[in-house]
Amino acid sequence: MTAPASRSSRTAGASCAGTNSRRAGVRVALLTSLSRSAGLFGRAAANCAALAAEEINAEGGIRGRPVRIEVIDDPTHAATGLARLQELDRRGGLAAVVGVHSSATFNAVSRYARASGLLYLYTAANEGSRVQNGTLFRLGESVADQLAEAVPALMRESGGRSWYLIGNDYSWPRAVCTHGRRIAKHFGGGVVGERLVGIGESSFDDVLEDIEASGAELVLSSLVGWSSVDFERRFHAAGLRRRVRTLAPLLEESTLEHLGAAGSGVWSCLPYFSALDTAENTGFLRRYRAVFGPWAPSPSALAESAYEGLHLFARAAREAGSPRGGDVSRALRGLTLTGPRGRVSVGADGRLRQSMHLAEASATGFAILAQVASGTDPTEVEWV
Incomplete structure (x- = not known):
């Protein structure tokens, strides 16, 4: 593996682009499984991430910059997921990655995220140990x-x-x-x-x-x-x-x-089922179907976690006044959000507090x- 460039140097390079950077928006990767064994939920996760980005941008984006989602398929294979994320990140300007994939991919990608300073919000179910480390968060249920x-x-x-x-x-x-x-x-x-x-x-x-x-x-x-x-x-x-x-x-x-x-x-x-009978979930499902149609794959806990993760990222970036990983990481702790699964909050340990x-x-x-x-x-x- 080639040594990753530091996050600060890449952020500085992006900021020098001035208006070009602003026009390009805030790039966030969704790393998920669109194919092979775990590919059942990836399409719905991509839809949920796209819906979140649409809503964030309708609210003014992040300091006027629109959020742009770039979907990466890990094909239920950890090394491939890592390689594809590295390829995207080397292009520069990637603010964060939201992960909805297996723990096998998490274990591969987390080492790269720690070394490079890439903000990594892993929103899927996980083992629960070492939930936060620098700019790496395990926000899913343990x-x-x-x-x-x-x-x-x-x-x-x-x-x-x-x-x-x-x-x-x-x-x-x-x-x-x-x-x-x-x-x-x-x-x-x-x-x-x-x-x-x-x-x-x-x-x-x-x-x-x-x-x-x-x-x-x-x-x-x-x-x-x-x-x-x-x-x-x-x-x-x-x-x-x-x-x-x-x-x-x-x-x-x-x-x-x-x-x-x-x-x-x-x-x-x-923490989430589409059967939840709440006003927030009813509104979410109505918006989802309006955008993607009646035959789109149903949102699930895995897919909906991408929606929550993107909104948490945007909320933290607005609080911090910057989409940079270190700034967002600090602003995430203590944040609360009421969404389709109910009220969630990020604890001081970086773990999501939520109902099951x-x-x-x-x-x-x-x-x-x-x-x-x-x-x-x-x-x-x-x-x-």
């Missing part, structure tokens, strides 16, 4: 946010205690398995089987046989993208859904659209079961 209430809630509702853990083999699913095992044990449950498979894996016959033989009553699935679709279809076809309940914390609208009845009964826990929602899937969408607290792992507090 594994603890998703599982702390969802795991014991499904155990109570189903009466089940024995869990089978299935996920793709990279950092986020491994964190889901670790937290899930610990939380289940805390509430009197246990793990009877576990399997991690490659990203994009589509053959699950041996896994289904293993689940059947294990006697598991509950499944915690951290499969993503097309692997999640293939697994849930096969799980349903095998008849396991009738007796085994599933919690899939990353099951969202883009994935569910490919499942139909095969997804019915699966629980998910995320427990939901059950059906053939036609999600039904919200409850709003739950976030940010607390029950195994790390003293229970009284």
Whole structure:
């Protein structure tokens, strides 16, 4: 890897362009997955980012400069995502990157972002550790946010205690398995089987046989993208859904659209579902459909996070009086925003404070079961 130029030198070079820089606007990259295994949600994420930019620019942009979104496809491949971002950044003038992609891509890109000083707002679900470092933020929900209430809630509702853990083999699913095992044990449950498979894996016959033989009553699935679709279809076809309940914390609208009845009964826990019955979400969905039409992919927690991330960036840049990474980074802490998912705020640690929602899937969408607290792992507090 060639050594990146410092952010300050590139910012200075851009400012020397004067009116040309102003006319070009504030360039923000959206790094997401438009293809391969995780490509289910990328189109909706790009739409949500474009909608946010349209709204920001209608409000005057950032100090009169319009926000310009440049979409990068990482094709669910970390090294490719990094290479494409580096290529774009070397052209100069890139103010920030909003990331809606896997933790595998995050792990690759974060090293470059730290070294170059590029403002990197990672808005997707993540492991939750080291959430902020300089100009690097993990604004998405953490594994603890998703599982702390969802795991014991499904155990109570189903009466089940024995869990089978299935996920793709990279950092986020491994964190889901670790937290899930610990939380289940805390509430009197246990793990009877576990399997991690490659990203994009589509053959699950041996896994289904293993689940059947294990006697598991509950499944915690951290499969993503097309692997999640293939697994849930096969799980349903095998008849396991009738007796085994599933919690899939990353099951969202883009994935569910490919499942139909095969997804019915699966629980998910995320900060946003399109079924949220609030004035803010109703307005957001109306604007989204007005711009992209009735057949555009539905917004989901992953896609909508790009919308929130862009608005947080713009709000912070306006507060700071500058889109420069260091200035925006300082202004982000303490910011609050009310949007489609409700009120969110950025804490001093750079982590997003937000409500979580427990939901059950059906053939036609999600039904919200409850709003739950976030940010607390029950195994790390003293229970009284």
